[in-house]
Amino acid sequence: MDMLKKVPISEQDPKVRAHNFDEVCLGYTEEEAILEASRCLECKNPLCVMGCPVSVHIPQFVAKVKEGKFDEAFEIISECNTLPAICGRVCPQESQCEGKCIRGIKGEAVAIGKLERFVADFAMEKGIRRPHSHKKNGKRVAVIGSGPASLACAGDLVKYGYEVTIFEALHEAGGVLLYGIPEFRLPKEEVVKKEIAMLLHMGVKIELNTVVGKSVTIDELMDEEGFDAVFIGTGAGLPKFMGIKGENANGVFSANEYLTRSNLMKAYDENSTTPIMRGNKVAVVGGGNVAMDAARTALRLGSEVHIIYRRSEAELPARKEEVHHAKEEGVIFDILTNPTEILTDNNGCVCGIKCVKMELGEPDASGRRRPVVIEGSEFTIDVDMVIMSLGTCPNPLIHSTTDGLNTTKHGCIIADEINGQTSRKGVFAGGDAVTGAATVILAMSAGRSAAVGIHDYLSSKNAT
Numbered sequence: 001m002d003m004l005k006k007v008p009i010s011e012q013d014p015k016v017r018a019h020n021f022d023e024v025c026l027g028y029t030e031e032e033a034i035l036e037a038s039r040c041l042e043c044k045n046p047l048c049v050m051g052c053p054v055s056v057h058i059p060q061f062v063a064k065v066k067e068g069k070f071d072e073a074f075e076i077i078s079e080c081n082t083l084p085a086i087c088g089r090v091c092p093q094e095s096q097c098e099g100k101c102i103r104g105i106k107g108e109a110v111a112i113g114k115l116e117r118f119v120a121d122f123a124m125e126k127g128i129r130r131p132h133s134h135k136k137n138g139k140r141v142a143v144i145g146s147g148p149a150s151l152a153c154a155g156d157l158v159k160y161g162y163e164v165t166i167f168e169a170l171h172e173a174g175g176v177l178l179y180g181i182p183e184f185r186l187p188k189e190e191v192v193k194k195e196i197a198m199l200l201h202m203g204v205k206i207e208l209n210t211v212v213g214k215s216v217t218i219d220e221l222m223d224e225e226g227f228d229a230v231f232i233g234t235g236a237g238l239p240k241f242m243g244i245k246g247e248n249a250n251g252v253f254s255a256n257e258y259l260t261r262s263n264l265m266k267a268y269d270e271n272s273t274t275p276i277m278r279g280n281k282v283a284v285v286g287g288g289n290v291a292m293d294a295a296r297t298a299l300r301l302g303s304e305v306h307i308i309y310r311r312s313e314a315e316l317p318a319r320k321e322e323v324h325h326a327k328e329e330g331v332i333f334d335i336l337t338n339p340t341e342i343l344t345d346n347n348g349c350v351c352g353i354k355c356v357k358m359e360l361g362e363p364d365a366s367g368r369r370r371p372v373v374i375e376g377s378e379f380t381i382d383v384d385m386v387i388m389s390l391g392t393c394p395n396p397l398i399h400s401t402t403d404g405l406n407t408t409k410h411g412c413i414i415a416d417e418i419n420g421q422t423s424r425k426g427v428f429a430g431g432d433a434v435t436g437a438a439t440v441i442l443a444m445s446a447g448r449s450a451a452v453g454i455h456d457y458l459s460s461k462n463a464t
Protein backbone atom coordinates (compact mmCIF):
# COMPACT_ATOMS: atom_id res chain seq x y z
CA MET A 1 0.00 0.00 0.00
CA ASP A 2 1.23 3.53 -0.87
CA MET A 3 1.13 5.30 2.50
CA LEU A 4 1.34 8.71 0.78
CA LYS A 5 -2.09 8.24 -0.81
CA LYS A 6 -5.57 7.84 0.62
CA VAL A 7 -7.17 4.42 0.30
CA PRO A 8 -9.41 5.00 -2.75
CA ILE A 9 -13.13 5.10 -2.04
CA SER A 10 -15.79 3.59 -4.31
CA GLU A 11 -18.08 5.93 -6.17
CA GLN A 12 -20.90 5.38 -8.61
CA ASP A 13 -19.74 5.57 -12.23
CA PRO A 14 -20.26 9.19 -13.46
CA LYS A 15 -22.16 8.03 -16.56
CA VAL A 16 -24.59 6.03 -14.42
CA ARG A 17 -24.98 8.48 -11.55
CA ALA A 18 -25.70 11.41 -13.91
CA HIS A 19 -29.12 9.76 -14.37
CA ASN A 20 -30.02 8.82 -10.81
CA PHE A 21 -30.37 10.41 -7.35
CA ASP A 22 -28.55 7.64 -5.44
CA GLU A 23 -25.56 8.61 -3.33
CA VAL A 24 -22.40 9.26 -5.38
CA CYS A 25 -19.88 8.11 -2.77
CA LEU A 26 -20.32 4.51 -1.60
CA GLY A 27 -18.14 4.71 1.53
CA TYR A 28 -15.33 2.51 2.88
CA THR A 29 -15.65 -1.17 3.71
CA GLU A 30 -14.38 -2.28 7.16
CA GLU A 31 -11.07 -3.44 5.64
CA GLU A 32 -10.57 -0.19 3.73
CA ALA A 33 -11.38 1.91 6.81
CA ILE A 34 -8.84 0.01 8.93
CA LEU A 35 -6.21 0.42 6.21
CA GLU A 36 -6.89 4.16 5.87
CA ALA A 37 -6.83 4.62 9.68
CA SER A 38 -3.40 2.97 9.77
CA ARG A 39 -2.06 5.99 7.81
CA CYS A 40 -2.62 8.25 10.85
CA LEU A 41 0.70 9.33 12.36
CA GLU A 42 -0.90 9.70 15.83
CA CYS A 43 0.71 13.14 16.29
CA LYS A 44 1.34 14.18 19.92
CA ASN A 45 0.08 17.65 19.08
CA PRO A 46 -2.73 16.87 16.63
CA LEU A 47 -3.31 19.84 14.35
CA CYS A 48 -6.33 18.10 12.78
CA VAL A 49 -8.30 18.67 16.02
CA MET A 50 -7.51 22.39 15.86
CA GLY A 51 -8.86 22.41 12.30
CA CYS A 52 -12.20 20.94 13.42
CA PRO A 53 -14.74 23.61 14.52
CA VAL A 54 -16.29 21.17 17.03
CA SER A 55 -12.91 19.72 18.12
CA VAL A 56 -13.67 16.03 17.53
CA HIS A 57 -10.97 13.86 19.21
CA ILE A 58 -9.72 12.76 15.81
CA PRO A 59 -6.53 10.77 16.58
CA GLN A 60 -8.35 8.84 19.32
CA PHE A 61 -11.27 7.80 17.13
CA VAL A 62 -8.99 6.99 14.19
CA ALA A 63 -6.87 4.79 16.51
CA LYS A 64 -10.02 2.85 17.46
CA VAL A 65 -10.89 2.39 13.78
CA LYS A 66 -7.38 1.02 13.21
CA GLU A 67 -8.02 -1.53 15.99
CA GLY A 68 -11.38 -2.43 14.43
CA LYS A 69 -13.22 -1.10 17.53
CA PHE A 70 -15.78 0.88 15.56
CA ASP A 71 -18.33 1.15 18.38
CA GLU A 72 -15.69 2.75 20.63
CA ALA A 73 -14.72 5.09 17.79
CA PHE A 74 -18.40 6.15 17.59
CA GLU A 75 -18.51 6.87 21.33
CA ILE A 76 -15.46 9.13 20.99
CA ILE A 77 -16.87 11.05 18.02
CA SER A 78 -20.25 11.43 19.77
CA GLU A 79 -18.67 13.36 22.64
CA CYS A 80 -18.27 16.37 20.32
CA ASN A 81 -20.42 15.72 17.26
CA THR A 82 -24.13 14.87 17.27
CA LEU A 83 -24.31 14.56 13.45
CA PRO A 84 -21.20 12.62 12.36
CA ALA A 85 -22.75 10.78 9.37
CA ILE A 86 -23.78 14.17 7.98
CA CYS A 87 -20.48 15.93 8.71
CA GLY A 88 -18.49 13.02 7.30
CA ARG A 89 -20.34 13.60 4.03
CA VAL A 90 -20.61 17.38 3.65
CA CYS A 91 -17.90 19.10 5.73
CA PRO A 92 -15.17 20.89 3.77
CA GLN A 93 -12.51 18.68 5.40
CA GLU A 94 -9.87 19.79 2.89
CA SER A 95 -9.82 23.25 4.51
CA GLN A 96 -10.41 22.01 8.07
CA CYS A 97 -9.15 18.81 9.76
CA GLU A 98 -7.56 17.28 6.65
CA GLY A 99 -6.12 20.66 5.66
CA LYS A 100 -4.02 20.54 8.85
CA CYS A 101 -3.07 16.83 8.71
CA ILE A 102 0.73 16.34 8.75
CA ARG A 103 0.38 13.46 6.26
CA GLY A 104 -0.82 16.08 3.79
CA ILE A 105 2.59 17.82 3.66
CA LYS A 106 4.30 15.10 1.60
CA GLY A 107 1.31 13.19 0.36
CA GLU A 108 -2.46 13.06 0.86
CA ALA A 109 -4.01 13.82 4.24
CA VAL A 110 -5.70 10.98 6.16
CA ALA A 111 -9.30 10.70 4.91
CA ILE A 112 -10.71 11.86 8.27
CA GLY A 113 -14.12 12.77 6.84
CA LYS A 114 -14.60 9.43 5.13
CA LEU A 115 -13.53 7.63 8.32
CA GLU A 116 -16.01 9.67 10.39
CA ARG A 117 -18.73 8.78 7.90
CA PHE A 118 -17.74 5.10 8.04
CA VAL A 119 -17.95 5.01 11.85
CA ALA A 120 -21.29 6.85 11.96
CA ASP A 121 -22.79 4.60 9.27
CA PHE A 122 -21.54 1.54 11.16
CA ALA A 123 -23.24 2.79 14.36
CA MET A 124 -26.52 3.44 12.52
CA GLU A 125 -26.45 0.06 10.83
CA LYS A 126 -25.79 -1.73 14.13
CA GLY A 127 -28.37 0.39 15.98
CA ILE A 128 -25.76 1.73 18.43
CA ARG A 129 -27.27 4.65 20.35
CA ARG A 130 -25.86 7.39 22.52
CA PRO A 131 -26.62 7.18 26.26
CA HIS A 132 -29.64 9.33 27.20
CA SER A 133 -30.12 9.01 30.95
CA HIS A 134 -29.57 12.70 31.66
CA LYS A 135 -30.90 14.00 34.96
CA LYS A 136 -33.57 16.65 34.27
CA ASN A 137 -32.97 20.08 35.87
CA GLY A 138 -36.56 21.33 35.51
CA LYS A 139 -35.75 24.16 33.08
CA ARG A 140 -37.08 24.48 29.55
CA VAL A 141 -35.43 25.83 26.41
CA ALA A 142 -37.14 26.62 23.08
CA VAL A 143 -35.00 26.12 19.98
CA ILE A 144 -36.23 27.79 16.80
CA GLY A 145 -35.45 26.04 13.52
CA SER A 146 -34.19 22.49 13.09
CA GLY A 147 -31.03 22.92 11.00
CA PRO A 148 -27.58 21.84 12.19
CA ALA A 149 -27.13 24.85 14.53
CA SER A 150 -30.35 24.01 16.37
CA LEU A 151 -29.80 20.25 16.35
CA ALA A 152 -26.30 20.63 17.85
CA CYS A 153 -27.57 23.11 20.44
CA ALA A 154 -30.53 20.89 21.39
CA GLY A 155 -28.33 17.77 21.60
CA ASP A 156 -26.00 19.44 24.11
CA LEU A 157 -28.81 21.06 26.12
CA VAL A 158 -30.54 17.72 26.80
CA LYS A 159 -27.19 16.37 28.01
CA TYR A 160 -27.11 19.25 30.53
CA GLY A 161 -30.59 18.19 31.72
CA TYR A 162 -32.85 20.76 29.99
CA GLU A 163 -36.23 19.99 28.53
CA VAL A 164 -35.73 21.04 24.91
CA THR A 165 -38.42 21.70 22.30
CA ILE A 166 -37.48 22.53 18.71
CA PHE A 167 -40.02 24.62 16.76
CA GLU A 168 -39.69 24.11 12.99
CA ALA A 169 -41.60 26.07 10.34
CA LEU A 170 -41.66 23.26 7.76
CA HIS A 171 -43.33 19.87 7.89
CA GLU A 172 -39.99 18.02 8.20
CA ALA A 173 -36.99 18.64 10.46
CA GLY A 174 -33.39 19.10 9.31
CA GLY A 175 -33.17 22.55 7.68
CA VAL A 176 -30.86 22.73 4.69
CA LEU A 177 -29.68 19.19 5.42
CA LEU A 178 -33.09 18.02 4.33
CA TYR A 179 -34.34 20.53 1.79
CA GLY A 180 -31.11 22.04 0.40
CA ILE A 181 -28.35 19.47 -0.01
CA PRO A 182 -29.48 16.89 -2.58
CA GLU A 183 -30.12 13.21 -1.96
CA PHE A 184 -27.11 12.15 -4.09
CA ARG A 185 -24.75 13.87 -1.63
CA LEU A 186 -26.69 13.37 1.59
CA PRO A 187 -29.36 10.65 1.71
CA LYS A 188 -32.43 11.78 3.67
CA GLU A 189 -34.06 8.56 4.95
CA GLU A 190 -30.84 6.66 5.56
CA VAL A 191 -28.72 9.45 7.05
CA VAL A 192 -30.41 12.76 7.97
CA LYS A 193 -33.60 11.31 9.45
CA LYS A 194 -31.68 8.61 11.31
CA GLU A 195 -29.29 11.11 12.91
CA ILE A 196 -32.27 13.29 13.93
CA ALA A 197 -33.95 10.16 15.35
CA MET A 198 -30.91 9.70 17.61
CA LEU A 199 -31.57 13.17 19.05
CA LEU A 200 -35.24 12.33 19.63
CA HIS A 201 -34.07 9.21 21.42
CA MET A 202 -31.93 11.45 23.67
CA GLY A 203 -35.10 13.35 24.65
CA VAL A 204 -35.27 16.32 22.26
CA LYS A 205 -38.86 17.16 21.22
CA ILE A 206 -39.73 18.61 17.82
CA GLU A 207 -42.88 20.61 16.95
CA LEU A 208 -43.24 20.89 13.17
CA ASN A 209 -45.34 23.34 11.13
CA THR A 210 -44.69 26.13 13.66
CA VAL A 211 -43.51 29.40 12.15
CA VAL A 212 -42.12 31.41 15.05
CA GLY A 213 -43.07 35.02 14.43
CA LYS A 214 -46.44 33.91 13.00
CA SER A 215 -47.81 30.85 14.87
CA VAL A 216 -46.18 32.02 18.10
CA THR A 217 -43.71 34.79 18.98
CA ILE A 218 -40.54 34.64 21.05
CA ASP A 219 -42.26 36.87 23.65
CA GLU A 220 -45.12 34.37 23.93
CA LEU A 221 -42.72 31.43 24.22
CA MET A 222 -40.93 33.11 27.13
CA ASP A 223 -43.77 35.00 28.86
CA GLU A 224 -46.72 32.65 28.32
CA GLU A 225 -45.36 29.21 27.48
CA GLY A 226 -42.80 29.18 30.28
CA PHE A 227 -39.55 28.70 28.35
CA ASP A 228 -36.56 29.90 30.36
CA ALA A 229 -34.37 30.63 27.33
CA VAL A 230 -34.57 30.62 23.54
CA PHE A 231 -32.06 29.67 20.84
CA ILE A 232 -32.60 31.08 17.34
CA GLY A 233 -31.19 28.90 14.55
CA THR A 234 -33.39 30.02 11.69
CA GLY A 235 -30.69 30.01 9.01
CA ALA A 236 -30.38 32.28 5.98
CA GLY A 237 -33.01 31.13 3.54
CA LEU A 238 -33.84 34.36 1.70
CA PRO A 239 -32.34 34.19 -1.82
CA LYS A 240 -30.49 37.08 -3.46
CA PHE A 241 -31.03 38.06 -7.10
CA MET A 242 -28.94 40.09 -9.56
CA GLY A 243 -31.60 42.67 -10.37
CA ILE A 244 -31.17 42.16 -14.14
CA LYS A 245 -33.93 42.39 -16.74
CA GLY A 246 -35.98 39.23 -17.15
CA GLU A 247 -35.37 37.81 -13.64
CA ASN A 248 -39.15 37.58 -13.02
CA ALA A 249 -39.74 35.49 -16.15
CA ASN A 250 -41.42 32.11 -16.17
CA GLY A 251 -38.56 29.59 -15.88
CA VAL A 252 -36.32 31.56 -13.50
CA PHE A 253 -35.86 29.93 -10.09
CA SER A 254 -33.77 30.71 -7.05
CA ALA A 255 -31.52 27.71 -6.26
CA ASN A 256 -33.27 27.48 -2.88
CA GLU A 257 -36.72 27.10 -4.39
CA TYR A 258 -35.48 24.68 -7.05
CA LEU A 259 -33.66 22.46 -4.58
CA THR A 260 -36.44 22.59 -1.98
CA ARG A 261 -38.97 21.46 -4.57
CA SER A 262 -36.69 18.67 -5.66
CA ASN A 263 -35.56 17.48 -2.20
CA LEU A 264 -38.40 18.11 0.17
CA MET A 265 -41.29 17.64 -2.22
CA LYS A 266 -39.52 14.81 -4.08
CA ALA A 267 -40.14 16.57 -7.41
CA TYR A 268 -37.38 14.45 -8.97
CA ASP A 269 -39.54 11.38 -8.43
CA GLU A 270 -41.79 10.71 -11.43
CA ASN A 271 -44.58 9.66 -9.06
CA SER A 272 -44.34 12.91 -7.10
CA THR A 273 -47.49 15.00 -6.86
CA THR A 274 -45.40 18.19 -7.12
CA PRO A 275 -43.45 17.85 -10.36
CA ILE A 276 -40.79 20.43 -11.13
CA MET A 277 -40.14 22.10 -14.47
CA ARG A 278 -37.48 20.23 -16.43
CA GLY A 279 -35.48 22.53 -18.71
CA ASN A 280 -33.90 21.26 -21.93
CA LYS A 281 -30.98 23.62 -21.44
CA VAL A 282 -30.41 25.21 -18.04
CA ALA A 283 -28.12 28.05 -16.92
CA VAL A 284 -27.10 28.06 -13.26
CA VAL A 285 -25.69 31.43 -12.24
CA GLY A 286 -23.10 31.24 -9.41
CA GLY A 287 -20.12 29.10 -8.42
CA GLY A 288 -20.70 27.92 -4.85
CA ASN A 289 -21.77 24.57 -3.40
CA VAL A 290 -25.39 25.53 -3.86
CA ALA A 291 -24.83 26.23 -7.57
CA MET A 292 -23.12 22.82 -7.98
CA ASP A 293 -26.05 21.12 -6.23
CA ALA A 294 -28.61 22.89 -8.43
CA ALA A 295 -26.61 22.11 -11.59
CA ARG A 296 -26.17 18.43 -10.74
CA THR A 297 -29.87 18.16 -9.86
CA ALA A 298 -30.92 19.71 -13.19
CA LEU A 299 -28.51 17.37 -14.98
CA ARG A 300 -30.13 14.36 -13.31
CA LEU A 301 -33.52 15.67 -14.42
CA GLY A 302 -32.32 15.36 -18.01
CA SER A 303 -31.10 18.88 -18.88
CA GLU A 304 -27.93 20.17 -20.52
CA VAL A 305 -26.52 22.37 -17.77
CA HIS A 306 -24.21 25.42 -17.91
CA ILE A 307 -22.65 26.94 -14.81
CA ILE A 308 -22.17 30.66 -15.40
CA TYR A 309 -19.53 32.15 -13.13
CA ARG A 310 -17.95 35.59 -13.37
CA ARG A 311 -14.48 34.82 -11.99
CA SER A 312 -11.97 32.14 -13.04
CA GLU A 313 -12.03 28.46 -12.08
CA ALA A 314 -9.45 29.05 -9.32
CA GLU A 315 -11.93 31.34 -7.52
CA LEU A 316 -14.91 28.96 -7.66
CA PRO A 317 -16.11 28.98 -4.04
CA ALA A 318 -17.53 25.43 -4.23
CA ARG A 319 -15.57 22.51 -2.79
CA LYS A 320 -13.08 21.06 -5.29
CA GLU A 321 -14.70 17.63 -4.88
CA GLU A 322 -18.09 19.06 -5.93
CA VAL A 323 -16.64 20.83 -8.98
CA HIS A 324 -14.81 17.63 -9.94
CA HIS A 325 -17.99 15.55 -9.59
CA ALA A 326 -20.04 18.09 -11.56
CA LYS A 327 -17.50 18.04 -14.41
CA GLU A 328 -17.29 14.25 -14.42
CA GLU A 329 -21.07 14.10 -14.75
CA GLY A 330 -21.13 16.48 -17.71
CA VAL A 331 -21.95 19.95 -16.32
CA ILE A 332 -20.48 22.61 -18.65
CA PHE A 333 -18.55 25.45 -16.97
CA ASP A 334 -18.79 28.91 -18.60
CA ILE A 335 -16.30 30.74 -16.40
CA LEU A 336 -15.30 34.44 -16.61
CA THR A 337 -18.84 35.00 -17.85
CA ASN A 338 -21.50 37.28 -16.37
CA PRO A 339 -25.23 37.47 -17.24
CA THR A 340 -26.64 40.86 -18.19
CA GLU A 341 -30.22 39.96 -19.16
CA ILE A 342 -32.60 37.01 -19.24
CA LEU A 343 -34.41 36.86 -22.57
CA THR A 344 -38.05 35.89 -22.83
CA ASP A 345 -40.37 34.75 -25.63
CA ASN A 346 -43.86 36.11 -26.40
CA ASN A 347 -45.33 34.03 -23.56
CA GLY A 348 -42.97 35.50 -20.96
CA CYS A 349 -40.96 32.24 -20.77
CA VAL A 350 -37.16 32.12 -20.65
CA CYS A 351 -35.56 31.60 -24.08
CA GLY A 352 -31.98 32.72 -23.52
CA ILE A 353 -29.46 34.43 -21.29
CA LYS A 354 -27.37 37.36 -22.50
CA CYS A 355 -23.84 37.41 -21.09
CA VAL A 356 -20.54 39.28 -21.29
CA LYS A 357 -17.05 37.82 -21.00
CA MET A 358 -14.93 38.94 -18.06
CA GLU A 359 -11.23 39.18 -17.23
CA LEU A 360 -9.58 39.41 -13.83
CA GLY A 361 -8.33 42.82 -12.69
CA GLU A 362 -6.86 44.06 -9.40
CA PRO A 363 -7.74 42.29 -6.10
CA ASP A 364 -10.91 43.56 -4.36
CA ALA A 365 -11.69 43.83 -0.61
CA SER A 366 -12.02 40.02 -0.40
CA GLY A 367 -8.46 39.64 -1.74
CA ARG A 368 -9.75 37.98 -4.91
CA ARG A 369 -9.05 39.55 -8.29
CA ARG A 370 -12.00 41.66 -9.37
CA PRO A 371 -13.75 40.51 -12.56
CA VAL A 372 -13.86 43.25 -15.20
CA VAL A 373 -16.12 43.29 -18.30
CA ILE A 374 -14.40 42.82 -21.67
CA GLU A 375 -15.94 45.50 -23.89
CA GLY A 376 -17.80 44.20 -26.96
CA SER A 377 -17.87 40.60 -25.70
CA GLU A 378 -21.67 40.22 -25.46
CA PHE A 379 -23.11 36.87 -26.50
CA THR A 380 -26.26 34.81 -25.86
CA ILE A 381 -26.69 31.25 -24.64
CA ASP A 382 -30.01 29.66 -25.64
CA VAL A 383 -31.58 28.28 -22.47
CA ASP A 384 -35.15 27.64 -21.37
CA MET A 385 -34.52 27.76 -17.63
CA VAL A 386 -32.28 29.84 -15.32
CA ILE A 387 -31.41 29.03 -11.70
CA MET A 388 -30.02 31.92 -9.68
CA SER A 389 -27.53 30.85 -7.03
CA LEU A 390 -26.04 34.08 -5.73
CA GLY A 391 -26.21 33.53 -1.99
CA THR A 392 -28.84 34.08 0.67
CA CYS A 393 -29.51 36.22 3.72
CA PRO A 394 -31.62 35.67 6.87
CA ASN A 395 -35.40 36.03 6.68
CA PRO A 396 -36.49 39.17 8.63
CA LEU A 397 -39.55 37.50 10.23
CA ILE A 398 -37.94 36.66 13.58
CA HIS A 399 -36.30 39.98 14.34
CA SER A 400 -39.28 41.95 13.03
CA THR A 401 -41.52 40.19 15.58
CA THR A 402 -39.15 40.23 18.58
CA ASP A 403 -38.47 43.31 20.69
CA GLY A 404 -34.87 44.24 21.45
CA LEU A 405 -33.17 41.89 18.99
CA ASN A 406 -30.35 43.76 17.25
CA THR A 407 -29.32 42.86 13.71
CA THR A 408 -26.70 43.97 11.19
CA LYS A 409 -27.66 45.99 8.11
CA HIS A 410 -27.75 42.66 6.21
CA GLY A 411 -30.37 41.32 8.64
CA CYS A 412 -28.03 38.94 10.50
CA ILE A 413 -28.79 38.63 14.22
CA ILE A 414 -25.99 40.09 16.33
CA ALA A 415 -24.82 37.47 18.84
CA ASP A 416 -21.75 37.04 21.01
CA GLU A 417 -19.16 34.85 19.24
CA ILE A 418 -18.29 32.95 22.41
CA ASN A 419 -21.72 32.19 23.89
CA GLY A 420 -24.32 33.21 21.31
CA GLN A 421 -25.99 35.77 23.62
CA THR A 422 -28.06 38.32 21.66
CA SER A 423 -29.07 41.85 22.70
CA ARG A 424 -32.24 40.34 24.21
CA LYS A 425 -31.88 38.74 27.67
CA GLY A 426 -32.34 34.96 27.62
CA VAL A 427 -32.28 34.83 23.81
CA PHE A 428 -29.31 33.21 22.07
CA ALA A 429 -28.59 32.68 18.38
CA GLY A 430 -26.16 30.91 16.06
CA GLY A 431 -25.57 29.45 12.62
CA ASP A 432 -26.43 31.11 9.31
CA ALA A 433 -28.97 33.42 11.03
CA VAL A 434 -25.96 35.12 12.65
CA THR A 435 -23.14 34.66 10.13
CA GLY A 436 -25.08 34.62 6.86
CA ALA A 437 -24.72 31.54 4.63
CA ALA A 438 -21.78 29.45 5.90
CA THR A 439 -21.27 25.73 6.59
CA VAL A 440 -22.89 22.89 8.50
CA ILE A 441 -20.02 22.46 10.92
CA LEU A 442 -19.73 26.20 11.68
CA ALA A 443 -23.48 26.23 12.40
CA MET A 444 -23.05 23.22 14.68
CA SER A 445 -20.11 24.83 16.44
CA ALA A 446 -22.20 27.98 17.07
CA GLY A 447 -25.08 25.82 18.33
CA ARG A 448 -22.78 24.05 20.78
CA SER A 449 -21.26 27.33 22.04
CA ALA A 450 -24.75 28.73 22.57
CA ALA A 451 -25.71 25.60 24.54
CA VAL A 452 -22.85 26.40 26.93
CA GLY A 453 -23.96 30.06 26.99
CA ILE A 454 -27.56 29.09 27.80
CA HIS A 455 -26.39 26.67 30.50
CA ASP A 456 -24.20 29.37 32.11
CA TYR A 457 -27.06 31.87 31.87
CA LEU A 458 -29.67 29.57 33.39
CA SER A 459 -27.27 28.35 36.07
CA SER A 460 -26.52 31.91 37.17
CA LYS A 461 -28.63 34.05 39.50
CA ASN A 462 -29.50 36.42 36.60
CA ALA A 463 -31.83 33.81 35.22
CA THR A 464 -34.19 33.84 38.21
Ligand SMILES: Cc1cc2nc3c(=O)[nH]c(=O)nc-3n(C[C@H](O)[C@H](O)[C@H](O)COP(=O)(O)OP(=O)(O)OC[C@H]3O[C@@H](n4cnc5c(N)ncnc54)[C@H](O)[C@@H]3O)c2cc1C
Binding pocket: 090, 091, 092, 144, 145, 146, 147, 148, 149, 150, 167, 168, 169, 170, 173, 174, 175, 176, 177, 180, 181, 182, 210, 211, 212, 213, 233, 234, 235, 236, 237, 259, 289, 290, 293, 395, 397, 398, 430, 431, 432, 433, 437, 438, 439, 440, 441, 443
Ligand atom coordinates in the same frame (compact mmCIF):
# COMPACT_ATOMS: atom_id res chain seq x y z
C1 LIG B 1 -27.91 23.66 -1.44
C2 LIG B 1 -26.97 23.85 -0.29
C3 LIG B 1 -25.83 23.07 -0.22
C4 LIG B 1 -24.94 23.21 0.83
N1 LIG B 1 -23.86 22.39 0.89
C5 LIG B 1 -23.06 22.43 1.97
C6 LIG B 1 -21.98 21.53 2.11
O1 LIG B 1 -21.71 20.70 1.26
N2 LIG B 1 -21.23 21.59 3.24
C7 LIG B 1 -21.49 22.50 4.22
O2 LIG B 1 -20.82 22.47 5.25
N3 LIG B 1 -22.49 23.39 4.10
C8 LIG B 1 -23.28 23.38 3.01
N4 LIG B 1 -24.31 24.28 2.89
C9 LIG B 1 -24.52 25.29 3.95
C10 LIG B 1 -25.17 24.68 5.18
O3 LIG B 1 -26.17 23.77 4.82
C11 LIG B 1 -25.71 25.77 6.09
O4 LIG B 1 -24.62 26.62 6.42
C12 LIG B 1 -26.32 25.19 7.37
O5 LIG B 1 -27.38 24.32 7.08
C13 LIG B 1 -26.80 26.30 8.28
O6 LIG B 1 -27.42 25.72 9.38
P1 LIG B 1 -28.48 26.50 10.28
O7 LIG B 1 -28.89 25.55 11.35
O8 LIG B 1 -27.93 27.80 10.68
O9 LIG B 1 -29.70 26.83 9.31
P2 LIG B 1 -30.59 25.97 8.31
O10 LIG B 1 -29.98 24.67 7.96
O11 LIG B 1 -30.95 26.90 7.22
O12 LIG B 1 -31.90 25.66 9.17
C14 LIG B 1 -32.78 26.69 9.55
C15 LIG B 1 -34.10 26.09 9.90
O13 LIG B 1 -34.92 27.07 10.52
C16 LIG B 1 -36.23 26.98 10.00
N5 LIG B 1 -36.86 28.28 10.19
C17 LIG B 1 -36.60 29.44 9.56
N6 LIG B 1 -37.38 30.42 10.03
C18 LIG B 1 -38.17 29.88 10.98
C19 LIG B 1 -39.19 30.37 11.83
N7 LIG B 1 -39.56 31.67 11.80
N8 LIG B 1 -39.80 29.52 12.70
C20 LIG B 1 -39.43 28.21 12.76
N9 LIG B 1 -38.47 27.69 11.96
C21 LIG B 1 -37.84 28.51 11.10
C22 LIG B 1 -36.02 26.60 8.55
O14 LIG B 1 -37.20 26.04 7.98
C23 LIG B 1 -34.88 25.61 8.67
O15 LIG B 1 -35.37 24.31 8.91
C24 LIG B 1 -25.20 24.18 1.83
C25 LIG B 1 -26.33 25.01 1.74
C26 LIG B 1 -27.21 24.85 0.70
C27 LIG B 1 -28.43 25.74 0.61
